[in-house]
Amino acid sequence: MHPAILWKRLDEGLAQCELCSHFCVLALGKSGKCGVRVNQEGTLYTLVKDKIAALNVDPIEKKPLFHFLPKSTTLSLGTMGCNFACTFCQNYTLSQPPKHGRPIYGEEISPKQLVSFARQYNCASISYTYSEPTIFIEIVLETAQLAKKNNLKNILVTNGFQSKKCLQTLNAYIDAANVDLKSFQESFYSSYCDGHLKPVLNNLELIKKMGWWLELTTLIIPGLNDSEQELKQIASFIYNHLGPDTPWHISRYHPAYKKHLPPTPTSTLEKAYTIGKEIGLNYVYLGNTPGHQTENTFCPFCGKVLIKRYGFQVQEIRITHNSCSFCQQKIAGIFA
Ligand code: SF4
Known part of the structure; x- marks a missing residue:
């Protein structure tokens, strides 16, 4: 302790x-x-400061971050535990046991060792991920401070349910975040996640103001958050409050934990993609659909493929000095 x-x-x-x-x-x-x-x-x-339960070197595309140092690797770490209880959690063996008083596993790895691993494996960043980094803030803060001194970037992959004080405490050290916007209904957050929508919306706006690079993910679950109206509400919120250059990742649900619905049909994901584009978002991506053309980044000005991907693999990048290599227009993101 x-x-x-x-x-x-x-x-x-x-x-x-x-x-x-x-x-x-x-x-x-x-x-x-x-x-x-x-x-x-x-x-x-x-109870988790000395208990890192997962540690891997991942492509940054797996977070997912598509406009932040593409094709780099990131040292990803997490402990057990989460402040949400999503019935569809895709990582529930890590996130849920502490809520039920079950043993908390993991090992003590010092910030110095983590930074040293990141350098040894040529990572450009450290990602606080897998479960919910908010609940292991003591590890995040100490590691991120040291990482920064060693020229490494810091990334949060989060449900966005922090207190304002928590975000402000992290502000000086975090460079980028992928935040889940799970739904646009308060009833979804309260019934399926044991959380609330409003703090997440407020935090998204605050993160944008603080200047972290921000991308959003929505896991589309058949029958729960896939109506045209809700998808329009999510896309409109992103467009109006975070800006059209904020990437939106639309991810396929697979049955997990307590929810056993069929996987999201590709046609539903494509519907969400079309809605995002029609609302005016410049960068919309489908996730868990390897080989689908919407995994690529297209130039919003000339329409050419700027980053060609297959799954988490980047095959080609046609961005130079943050600009499209074809039409020279600026592309949103941090590419070097
Ligand atoms: S406020 Fe959040 S982080 Fe703190 S004990 Fe409650 S659930 Fe855990």
């Missing part, structure tokens, strides 16, 4: 966690919704 950050003492031994928008109030001996922060004798502790 290590002392946690971002919390405050309340009366009668209670502690309030200020890390995410649940703002849990923890009685003595109790843990918060995530199951990895606990009140011991009036002080808040984290």
Whole structure:
């Protein structure tokens, strides 16, 4: 157990966690919704600071980030635990056990070792991912500070449910984020995720203002968030509040955890793609559809293929000095 950050003492031994928008109030001996922060004798502790449960070198395209250092590799790490309880979670063996009081596995790897691994494997960045990085902020913060000093970028892959204080604490160290916008219905967030929509929307706007490179992902689940109206609401929000250059990744659902619906048909993903483009988004991508032409980046000005991909593999990049190599117009993103 290590002392946690971002919390405050309340009366009668209670502690309030200020890390995410649940703002849990923890009685003595109790843990918060995530199951990895606990009140011991009036002080808040984290149970995962010394427990990295997953560590891999990934293509950055797997996060997914398509406009941030394409074709680079990123050292990806995560602990167990999450502040959401998505019934369709594609990573539930990592994210959900702590909520149910099950053992938390992982090993202590120091920020120095992580930075050294990243350099050894020629990674351009470190990604805090797999479960929900908010709940292991103590690892993120220390590692990101050291990574920055060593010329590495830092990436959050997140559900976007942080408190404002949490985002502000991370602001100086994070360079890019992929944030899930899971739905545009509060009832979806409350019924299927044990979360809420509004804090996510507010955080997306804040992240954009803070200047992190931002891409969004929506996992389309048949019958739950695939109506034309909802897809239009999501695309319009991105267009109006985050800007038409914000990439939107539309991802195919596969049955997982407690939801066993059929995988999302390609025609539904294509419908979402068309809606995104019609609303005016410049960069819309389909995910979990290897070989589909919408995995490529097209120049919004001349229509030529700028980044050719197959799955997470980048086959060709035709962007020079952040501009289209064919028509020389500026392309949004960080490419060098
Ligand atoms: S991180 Fe969120 S879910 Fe976990 S204890 Fe803090 S407020 Fe609660």
